Amino acid sequence: MTQDYIRQRERRTGWLLILPALLVLLLVYAYPILRAFWLSVFTENLSTNLEPVFSGFENYGRMAQDGRFWASLGNTAIFTAASLVLELILGLGVALTLDQAFRGRGWVRTIAILPWALPTALIALAWRWIFNGEFGVWNDILMRLQIIGNPINWLGDPNWAMLGVIAADVWKTTSFVAILLLAGLQSIPQDLYEAHAIDGATPLQSFRKITLPLIMPQILIAMLFRFAQAFGIFDLIQVMTGGGPGGATEMVSLYIYATVMRYLDFGYGAALVVVTFVILIAVVAIAALYLSKVRHAAGVEE
Amino acid sequence: MFDTLRNWVLQLGRRTRQAIAISAIAALVAIALGTWSVAQQPVTISFLVRAVEAEQLQLLVDQFEAENPDIRIDIVQGPNAADAVENLYTTSFLLGDSPYDLVYADVVWIPKFAAAGWLQDLSDRVSDDDLSAFLEADVLSGQYQDGLYRMPFRSDMGMLYYRTDVLDEIGAEPPETFEELLALAQQAQTETDVTWGFVWQGAQYEGLITNFVELVSGFGGFWVNPDTLEVGLDSPEAIAAVEFMRQVIADGITPGGVTNYIEEDSLRMFENGNALFLRNWPYVWAEANKDGSPVQGNIALKPMVHAEGQQPAACLGGWGFGLAVDTPHPDEAWRVVEFFTSRQGQKDFVLEFAYVPSRRDLFTDPDILAAFPHYQQLLEVAETTVPRPPVGQYAQISDILQRYLSAAITDQLSPEDAMQAAARETRRVLGSPDNNA
Numbered sequence: 001m002t003q004d005y006i007r008q009r010e011r012r013t014g015w016l017l018i019l020p021a022l023l024v025l026l027l028v029y030a031y032p033i034l035r036a037f038w039l040s041v042f043t044e045n046l047s048t049n050l051e052p053v054f055s056g057f058e059n060y061g062r063m064a065q066d067g068r069f070w071a072s073l074g075n076t077a078i079f080t081a082a083s084l085v086l087e088l089i090l091g092l093g094v095a096l097t098l099d100q101a102f103r104g105r106g107w108v109r110t111i112a113i114l115p116w117a118l119p120t121a122l123i124a125l126a127w128r129w130i131f132n133g134e135f136g137v138w139n140d141i142l143m144r145l146q147i148i149g150n151p152i153n154w155l156g157d158p159n160w161a162m163l164g165v166i167a168a169d170v171w172k173t174t175s176f177v178a179i180l181l182l183a184g185l186q187s188i189p190q191d192l193y194e195a196h197a198i199d200g201a202t203p204l205q206s207f208r209k210i211t212l213p214l215i216m217p218q219i220l221i222a223m224l225f226r227f228a229q230a231f232g233i234f235d236l237i238q239v240m241t242g243g244g245p246g247g248a249t250e251m252v253s254l255y256i257y258a259t260v261m262r263y264l265d266f267g268y269g270a271a272l273v274v275v276t277f278v279i280l281i282a283v284v285a286i287a288a289l290y291l292s293k294v295r296h297a298a299g300v301e302e
Numbered sequence: 303m304f305d306t307l308r309n310w311v312l313q314l315g316r317r318t319r320q321a322i323a324i325s326a327i328a329a330l331v332a333i334a335l336g337t338w339s340v341a342q343q344p345v346t347i348s349f350l351v352r353a354v355e356a357e358q359l360q361l362l363v364d365q366f367e368a369e370n371p372d373i374r375i376d377i378v379q380g381p382n383a384a385d386a387v388e389n390l391y392t393t394s395f396l397l398g399d400s401p402y403d404l405v406y407a408d409v410v411w412i413p414k415f416a417a418a419g420w421l422q423d424l425s426d427r428v429s430d431d432d433l434s435a436f437l438e439a440d441v442l443s444g445q446y447q448d449g450l451y452r453m454p455f456r457s458d459m460g461m462l463y464y465r466t467d468v469l470d471e472i473g474a475e476p477p478e479t480f481e482e483l484l485a486l487a488q489q490a491q492t493e494t495d496v497t498w499g500f501v502w503q504g505a506q507y508e509g510l511i512t513n514f515v516e517l518v519s520g521f522g523g524f525w526v527n528p529d530t531l532e533v534g535l536d537s538p539e540a541i542a543a544v545e546f547m548r549q550v551i552a553d554g555i556t557p558g559g560v561t562n563y564i565e566e567d568s569l570r571m572f573e574n575g576n577a578l579f580l581r582n583w584p585y586v587w588a589e590a591n592k593d594g595s596p597v598q599g600n601i602a603l604k605p606m607v608h609a610e611g612q613q614p615a616a617c618l619g620g621w622g623f624g625l626a627v628d629t630p631h632p633d634e635a636w637r638v639v640e641f642f643t644s645r646q647g648q649k650d651f652v653l654e655f656a657y658v659p660s661r662r663d664l665f666t667d668p669d670i671l672a673a674f675p676h677y678q679q680l681l682e683v684a685e686t687t688v689p690r691p692p693v694g695q696y697a698q699i700s701d702i703l704q705r706y707l708s709a710a711i712t713d714q715l716s717p718e719d720a721m722q723a724a725a726r727e728t729r730r731v732l733g734s735p736d737n738n739a
Contacts, residue, residue: 047695050418
């Protein structure tokens with residue numbers, strides 16, 4: 001009885017203590033998205049003189065028929081998937097290398113994190129020059145190596161441009177993935193590998209049976225972060241291609257920006273934000289569910 | 303309360319009391335002086351300009367400030383990309399408290415800014431008589447619904463450049479119609495050493511739109527009727543215009559790379575002597591005639607070609623001034639606009655920087671003709687200018703048209719399909735009557 005009373009009181013105090021934080025979170029996160037949802041059921045653009053006029057789900061209906069929205073969603077999906085896969089493979093490679101003991105490892109680790117620490121807009125400017133059709137260093141290298149005969153207009157061609165922005169993103173954020181995975185690798189006790197080796201396992205088997213399962217939580221967390229960032233990518237694309245050529249690299253975030261800032265179509269812009277938000281939340285929720293499963297499984301094994 | 307204060311003062315030594323009194327008087331005098339000097343301080347009129355042009359406008363700013371000691375002009379230097387400047391103006395107006403008294407705007411921003419209620423109607427400030435001195439299209443494109451929202455400053459227009467030496471070589475007159483242009487181009491490509499017949503701007507950007515506007519008017523069609531919001535993109539005339547763009551590429555009159563060309567690319571091709579005809583803006587004259595240019599002295603300009611029985615058309619560009627809706631100094635700001643757009647202001651600016659005036663009589667002004675003899679022909683072009691549709695959603699319908707034009711000239715869609723889709727999407731954005739039936 002007394003026990004219960006104390007526990008209840010503690011619980012109440014606990015709620016009181018987290019209340020301010022909850023309120024701040026609601027204000028910062030819940031309010032904007034609820035407001036966006038509210039705006040999205042209004043038509044508020046130049047044809048209504050920027051006055052909100054209730055229009056129900058008309059904006060969503062318009063979205064379904066909006067080829068440009070679907071194209072930008074497709075671009076975003078390709079960009080996100082390609083950069084995530086490449087970053088995971090390369091990041092794991094870098095992490096495994098940095099996990100080995102060698103002279104000057106501290107320096108190399110510091111250098112490896114540099115691309116991630118630099119401002120994206122600057123990196124994007126640099127890559128725009130690297131891929132410049134006439135003066136770019138990338139064309140120069142390829143031509144000196146005789147891989148291509150004529151300079152390629154990398155960012156001016158719809159197919160190459162997408163590869164260009166993916167390459168820049170991979171270069172910049174692979175180190176982020178690598179650092180996260182490195183933390184995971186260092187938490188694996190060495191004796192596991194020793195025991196496994198005594199049992200006659202090859203390094204490749206150890207990698208598959210010990211390393212991969214044990215860093216799975218870190219992999220998932222890294223991918224979750226990267227997904228959220230890549231799906232909302234704006235600055236890199238805006239500076240490198242502005243979404244061109246011909247909308248070939250236009251991401252959802254750029255389309256939203258154009259809708260709101262250039263077309264002053266606030267209601268439709270809000271509807272685009274809501275849909276993007278829902279997609280993002282759905283993927284993150286699925287990943288989080290999977291993550292807790294993996295963690296649970298790992299906990300049972302230990 | 304007062305007693306306590308008095309007691310406290312009395313307790314102070316005489317010197318301290320004196321000191322307090324003196325500082326109180328000094329403070330009062332300072333406040334009075336300050337108020338007076340604020341009242342005397344000139345009003346500051348501020349606006350945002352692309353950095354390159356800000357330096358040029360300084361010429362007029364200095365003149366204005368010398369004549370008007372009660373007004374200072376603060377030109378804020380923006381990025382050199384016009385889009386970025388538009389975004390900065392947009393943001394400042396969306397946030398409500400715009401720091402700019404004037405808007406120095408590209409002609410295509412005006413309907414959007416006017417529709418959003420960011421600009422003041424200037425109709426009461428300027429008479430029709432004053433306006434008649436400007437090029438007609440320049441005035442028209444400053445109008446939105448029943449108001450006038452822009453005073454034209456410097457104009458810009460598209461035209462056809464041609465190589466006089468090549469036409470002499472094949473013994474031909476400059477073309478008037480589309481057919482003549484095609485025939486001459488092909489003849490020159492086979493009989494002379496020019497590689498290409500006709501170069502223009504085909505990349506997916508606003509420049510492609512300006513090319514299209516000239517062609518569609520030349521065929522007798524239209525894009526959007528701003529009064530009825532009728533959309534003419536799926537009319538036979540508009541499809542013929544797109545077909546013309548596609549055909550010149552297919553026939554090898556225009557290089558295939560044109561679908562990625564902006565002004566500089568097409569200019570370079572023409573300037574190096576590789577093309578007979580070029581569609582471009584007025585700045586090309588000075589560029590192609592400068593020392594060392596392979597075509598120096600061998601070029602001429604004329605209004606764009608058109609279909610038989612139709613009129614030539616030049617797409618209007620250019621910059622002008624609007625009055626911000628919430629400026630605290632509308633009258634002072636208007637004086638700045640009057641000065642910049644005045645005959646003398648434009649003349650000085652044109653003579654110094656070779657821009658195109660928006661006042662008709664400046665094209666034939668003796669001083670300007672002495673400096674730029676070709677302004678005589680430029681006036682012929684200027685008389686044919688047509689504005690892009692002044693609708694609030696211009697940016698949106700331009701993006702739609704750019705996408706479908708680009709798809710059509712790169713053979714991803716047939717001209718009919720592309721224009722039908724573009725017309726459909728444009729109608730949806732504008733809420734136009736459906737004239738498909």
